[in-house]
Amino acid sequence: MLFSENVETLFYLLAFWQTLLGVYLIWQGFEWLAYLRRRLHTDPGFYAPRAAVLCPCKGIEPGLERNLMSLTEFDRQNYEIFFILASGSDPARSIVERIAANSRVKAHVIIAGIPSNSGEKVNNLRVAVEQLPPEFEVLVFSDSDGRPGKSWLHHLVAPLGDVRIGATTTMRWLIPNRSNLPTALLAAWNAPVVTMLSEKGRNFCWGGGTAIRRSIFEQSGVMDEWKNSVSDDYSLTRVLERNNRSIVFLPECLTLSYVETDFRGLLEFTNRQILITRVYAEKVWTPAAVTHLLYCITLLLGVILILFLYCFPRSGVPSGSSV
Numbered sequence: 001m002l003f004s005e006n007v008e009t010l011f012y013l014l015a016f017w018q019t020l021l022g023v024y025l026i027w028q029g030f031e032w033l034a035y036l037r038r039r040l041h042t043d044p045g046f047y048a049p050r051a052a053v054l055c056p057c058k059g060i061e062p063g064l065e066r067n068l069m070s071l072t073e074f075d076r077q078n079y080e081i082f083f084i085l086a087s088g089s090d091p092a093r094s095i096v097e098r099i100a101a102n103s104r105v106k107a108h109v110i111i112a113g114i115p116s117n118s119g120e121k122v123n124n125l126r127v128a129v130e131q132l133p134p135e136f137e138v139l140v141f142s143d144s145d146g147r148p149g150k151s152w153l154h155h156l157v158a159p160l161g162d163v164r165i166g167a168t169t170t171m172r173w174l175i176p177n178r179s180n181l182p183t184a185l186l187a188a189w190n191a192p193v194v195t196m197l198s199e200k201g202r203n204f205c206w207g208g209g210t211a212i213r214r215s216i217f218e219q220s221g222v223m224d225e226w227k228n229s230v231s232d233d234y235s236l237t238r239v240l241e242r243n244n245r246s247i248v249f250l251p252e253c254l255t256l257s258y259v260e261t262d263f264r265g266l267l268e269f270t271n272r273q274i275l276i277t278r279v280y281a282e283k284v285w286t287p288a289a290v291t292h293l294l295y296c297i298t299l300l301l302g303v304i305l306i307l308f309l310y311c312f313p314r315s316g317v318p319s320g321s322s323v
Contacts, residue, residue, distance in 0.1 A: 007305050014298040021291070028195065035199040036251040044154060047161030049137035051079040051153065051211070056124040057092045057144040058085070062177050063258045065095050067147045072103040074153040079140070081107040082132070084124040086114060092144070119230035121207070126226050129217075139217055141232070143208035146172060146255040156211045156253050166216055166245025167236070170209040170253035171197055177260040186259060186266050196284070197249040204281065205240070205247055207233035209255050216245060234280030 053071055061067070071081050081103065083096045088111050100107035110131060115123030129139065138157055142148070159168050171194045174187040197203050210233065220239045229235040240247060261269070278285045 007301055007308065011298065011301040011305050014294060014301065018295060018298055028198075032195050032198060032251075039250060039252045044158035045161050047158045048076060048078050048154070049157070049160075050135050051138040051140050051157055052132050052136040053079055053081045053140045053142055053153065054084065054125060054128050055081065055142045055144055056084045056121045057096055058090060058120070060091050060095070061145050062260050063147065064092060064144060065099065067144055068096065068099040070147045070149075071142060072099065072105055072107065073150055074105075074148075075150045076154050077105060079153060080105060080136075082110055082128050083107065084110045084112050084128045086112050086120050086124055117228050118226060119232070122226050122229050122232045122235070125232055126223060129223065132214075137214055138211055139214055140211045141207055141209070143172075143255075143257075145259070146208045146257050148209070148253070148255045152209075152253050152255070155250060156209065159248055159250070160211060160213055163213075164246065165248050166220075166240045166243070167205055167210055167212040168248045168250050168253075169197070169203060169205045169211075170250050170255060171206050172208055172257045173254045175256055175258050177258045180260075180262075182261050182263045182266040183259060186261050186269065189266075189270060194251075194254070197251075199249070201249075202241075202283075203247040203249045204237040204284070205233045207236075208257075209253055210236065212236075219243075220245065231276050231280050234276060238280065 055068070055071060057064075057068070068083070081100070083100060085093055085096065093109075097109055100109050110124075110128050112124040112127035114120075118126070125141070132139075138160060140153065140156065156168050156170065159165055172190065173194065174190045176183040176187050197206075220243045222236055222239050225235045225239045226232065237247065274285070277288075
């Protein structure tokens with residue numbers, strides 16, 4: 001029948017395209033691993049300026065105290081930590097203040113206040129940057145749900161010794177804290193995002209692990225871009241792109257994040273990430289959306305074709321009928 005022939009032709013065309021895409025992604029995966037191996041054997045350098053580590057905090061998260069403690073344990077001392085809360089009544093305040101009081105490096109707690117025209121995290125960062133003393137040469141952005149290793153700060157900051165680099169960045173790697181399906185799906189959903197960052201691609205900044213020279217931050221006008229923004233990292237990326245500043249991805253700085261969630265939390269997180277990407281990074285969102293749509297169409301056509309062939313076999317006799 002004409003209908004089945006058209007469906008079959010379209011299905012095979014899309015399946016062939018999906019196969020080519022799969023081969024390309026496998027090749028990209030090998031390239032990514034090769035870059036990772038090269039980076040692991042690359043000396044980060046000796047550039048060690050005075051750095052301010054900025055960490056916005058909100059609410060009690062899994063492993064919060066251990067996560068914040070990791071920011072005080074970097075294997076270099078030329079930095080200070082700035083924990084930022086939007087409200088003095090935030091449930092995380094007591095933990096944050098305890099970590100700051102016991103930190104072996106100087107740590108500060110800043111109450112940023114409720115934002116009026118930007119996202120809460122963006123406002124936290126703006127207020128903290130405005131209060132920084134002038135001696136800090138590098139700004140390092142981190143998240144309270146991450147647990148970086150001891151060499152993380154040095155490896156993230158040292159490449160900035162090359163003045164041609166606009167910023168360095170890394171990405172989260174989610175570790176399920178619970179053995180339930182939503183948490184496993186969240187970790188699986190996030191994993192491919194890591195390979196979107198590469199050695200030669202158009203990288204984007206990740207708010208949980210980005211370092212930038214303060215001079216570049218100020219010259220590029222990041223604070224103005226943040227005034228009406230709800231995304232700290234995508235806004236920073238847009239500013240750097242407009243100023244033709246490169247963003248270097250450092251896979252050796254991947255940040256562990258121990259997570260646990262339910263289906264409601266899973267949908268909330270994924271929908272938020274997709275929406276923010278749609279608004280702030282359309283060039284990333286569009287090809288991803290088209291690729292996913294074509295995959296879904298291929299899958300749907302395959303199901304339709306199987307059902308059609310089951311009900312109307314090639315002989316023309318419906319399945320299950322007697323001759």
